[in-house]
Ligand SMILES: Nc1ncnc2c1ncn2[C@@H]1O[C@H](COP(=O)(O)OP(=O)(O)OP(=O)(O)O)[C@@H](O)[C@H]1O
């Protein structure tokens with residue numbers, strides 16, 4: 001049986017149009033009540049995986065179950081237990097917020113005598129009561145996201161799938177969205193699966209994180225466990241004045257010091273904070289490198305990604321864009 | 336239950352129209368030209384033999400179906416837009432069957448198109464079209480327009496599934512609406528057409544819809560009206576079934 005497993009993914013593969021291996025053999029298990037992040041750069045395959053789990057796409061190979069229901073063979077049952085907010089906006093902007101929820105409530109089959117209460121509660125919970133009768137066209141991005149969440153939460157799903165729930169939102173809107181999701185989850189014990197390419201979001205809100213790159217899982221664990229991959233110690237972020245090369249020369253060969261990013265600001269991993277900081281600054285000053293700013297921080301998932309792929313998430317994305325452009329050209333040429 | 340959910344899509348459409356009814360009025364322009372200018376002039380020159388009825392009366396049902404069929408067949412553009420946003424992805428993960436979704440959206444397209452029936456009657460009657468709009472006849476006309484537009488909307492959904500982008504959709508829409516109109520009995524009796532065109536007009540659903548409409552509003556021929564309505568209904572459900580079978584492909 002399920003054994004407390006909410007989402008089970010086995011060797012899942014999804015190939016688009018016979019060529020793009022968007023998901024390339026993913027296996028994982030999300031436990032009941034867990035908050036799980038799928039983290040990775042653009043094109044990592046996060047959306048594709050979520051679309052298979054929400055019964056929109058049939059996998060090319062492998063299997064997946066949600067609440068014990070197979071996503072292909074029992075798709076109708078899966079649809080009955082999930083809530084889903086896609087990466088793109090999914091409300092009608094020529095209706096009001098209330099009307100959007102009304103249409104969704106009717107499609108979900110919420111009984112007519114409960115509809116009004118269910119909708120008003122959802123709007124209230126998401127802080128949208130005031131705006132309920134305005135056309136969605138006049139909403140901010142954060143309000144639209146909260147309306148979409150309201151439409152998903154209204155029917156009390158067992159599992160909530162959120163694809164990049166805060167993409168494009170400013171920090172205040174992001175934290176408002178998250179506070180609503182967390183409070184809801186606290187109350188109903190819903191399992192939450194979300195995609196993100198914001199490291200800090202995965203670190204802060206997820207209990208476990210699955211790091212993906214190019215369709216594969218490259219690491220999985222709690223944020224704490226993943227941090228251990230980069231080892232104990234601290235990361236120094238140093239903004240130097242002028243030439244980063246001189247600084248790199250100064251640092252090369254220093255004991256207990258690993259340069260993780262050679263762009264200005266440099267990122268340097270230190271095994272031992274107390275001795276390391278003095279040693280690094282000493283070496284830089286000795287070579288006459290001006291130091292503008294030093295930030296000491298604990299290692300983050302960003303460093304984990306860097307360590308696992310040799311690239312920052314931005315570099316991986318830039319590469320992904322180049323590849324995507326190349327593939328598009330190849331397709332246009334018919335090759 | 337399934338019907339209630341299907342009708343929700345009609346409600347969606349009506350709520351949209353209520354927020355922005357301008358398009359309902361914009362759509363009156365073309366029929367005014369067809370009936371008011373083309374119809375009046377051709378009536379006067381008596382170039383096209385239309386039996387016992389005058390030309391203006393004859394083409395009113397044809398023009399009505401021309402404009403409602405265009406509205407119905409353009410419905411897919413909305414699905415193309417919903418495909419680009421996340422709406423369709425979301426709707427297709429709701430606990431609602433594909434057939435219910437397709438049926439609901441086809442009914443929604445039909446409801447949108449139906450507004451045109453009343454607009455055209457408001458244009459044609461004052462211009463002198465001799466139409467019987469007593470309750471049973473009008474009701475039959477409503478049924479015919481609704482059933483036919485539902486099928487044409489289903490056809491539009493099929494087009495959206497395979498065309499996927501706005502440009503390609505508009506391309507095919509333009510490529511087929513005019514031929515459907517001219518190769519039908521909309522503005523001349525099919526007996527006047529060359530043989531190959533006649534053959535085509537007999538498999539053209541518009542021909543049956545327009546015939547049923549003339550039976551209801553002009554000739555008062557109930558039996559022939561119901562026969563043509565039956566053909567229309569068969570065609571509409573077949574298209575709805577076909578569209579629902581492939582609906583999922585729209586978000587691939
Ligand atoms: N419908 C599609 N048809 C063909 N290829 C697709 C389709 N959707 C995605 N892809 C390709 O599959 C790969 C994975 O895309 P996916 O959207 O799953 O990644 P992602 O991790 O969600 O990225 P993002 O952060 O940009 O949302 C990419 O190379 C993408 O171009």
Ligand SMILES: [Mg+2]
Pocket residue numbers: 046047048087163164195
């Ligand atoms: Mg994505």
